[in-house]
Amino acid sequence: MNNLLKIFKDKRKQLIVWLFEHSQRIYTSMFKNHQPWQVSKADLLKYPKPSFGRHLGDFLDENNFELIPKVERHDCYHVLCGYSTKVEDEIALQCLCYGNGKRSPYLYGAIILGIAILPDYYKYYYKSFKTGKTANAFHHYDYQKLLHVSISDFRNAIFTKHELLTLNLNIA
Numbered sequence: 001m002n003n004l005l006k007i008f009k010d011k012r013k014q015l016i017v018w019l020f021e022h023s024q025r026i027y028t029s030m031f032k033n034h035q036p037w038q039v040s041k042a043d044l045l046k047y048p049k050p051s052f053g054r055h056l057g058d059f060l061d062e063n064n065f066e067l068i069p070k071v072e073r074h075d076c077y078h079v080l081c082g083y084s085t086k087v088e089d090e091i092a093l094q095c096l097c098y099g100n101g102k103r104s105p106y107l108y109g110a111i112i113l114g115i116a117i118l119p120d121y122y123k124y125y126y127k128s129f130k131t132g133k134t135a136n137a138f139h140h141y142d143y144q145k146l147l148h149v150s151i152s153d154f155r156n157a158i159f160t161k162h163e164l165l166t167l168n169l170n171i172a
Contacts, residue, residue: 009118009120012117012118013087013088013118015117016087016090016091016113016114016117016118017087019113020090020110023106023109024068024071034070035070036067036069036070036072037067037069037072037144039067039072039144039147040066040067041057041060041061041065041066041067042057043057044056044057044060044147045057045058045061047147047148050150050151050152051147051148051149051150051151052076052079052080052143052146052147052148052149052150052151052154053147053148054151055079055151056075056076056079056147059075059078059079060075063085072143072144073143076143077093077096077097077138077139078093079151080138080151080154080155080158081093081096081167081169082167082168082169083096083167087114087118088118088121088124090110090114091110091111091114091115091118091121091125092121092124092125092127092128093128094107094110094111094114095111095125095126095128095129095132096128096129096131096132096135097132097139098111098129098132099128099129099130099131099132099133099134099135100132100133100135100137100138100139101137101139101140102139111125127166131159131163131166131167134160134163135158135159135160135163136157136158136159138158155169
C-alpha cells in the first residue's frame with residue numbers, strides 16, 4: 001500500500017513538472033515583454049564567491065540549468081530564499097512570493113494547482129507564505145543590478161534571523 005501511495009505522489013509531481021514545462025513558454029511569450037538578460041551562467045560563475053551573482057551561477061551549475069530568458073528573476077528567488085527545484089519547493093517558493101506581495105497569473109496558477117494536486121504539503125506552503133509575509137519586500141527588485149551584492153548582506157536585508165533559520169539559510 002505504501003508503495004502505491006509513493007507511486008501516486010510521484011505521478012502527481014510528474015504532472016506538475018509537465019505543467020510547469022509546457023505553461024512556461026506560453027506564459028513567457030504572452031506576458032513577458034521586457035528584454036532578457038544578456039548574462040550567461042559562465043558570466044555569473046566569474047563573479048566573486050560571496051556575491052549574489054556567483055551564488056546564482058553556482059545554483060544554475062549545480063542544477064545543470066541556464067537562465068530562462070525573461071524569467072531570470074525566478075532563479076534569483078531560489079537563490080535568495082534557499083528553495084530547491086523539487087516540485088514541492090517550487091510551489092512553496094510561489095507561496096512565499098505571494099506572501100511577499102508578488103502577483104501574477106502564473107503565480108496564482110502554480111499555487112492553486114500545486115495545493116490542489118499536492119495538498120499533503122499544505123503546512124509547508126502555508127509556512128512559506130507566512131515567511132514571505134513577514135520578510136521585507138524583495139519581489140520587485142531589478143536582480144540584474146544586484147548580482148555584485150554580497151548574498152549574506154542581501155539576505156540579511158530581506159529576512160530576520162528567525163526567518164533565515166526557518167529557511168535554513170546561513171546567517172552571516
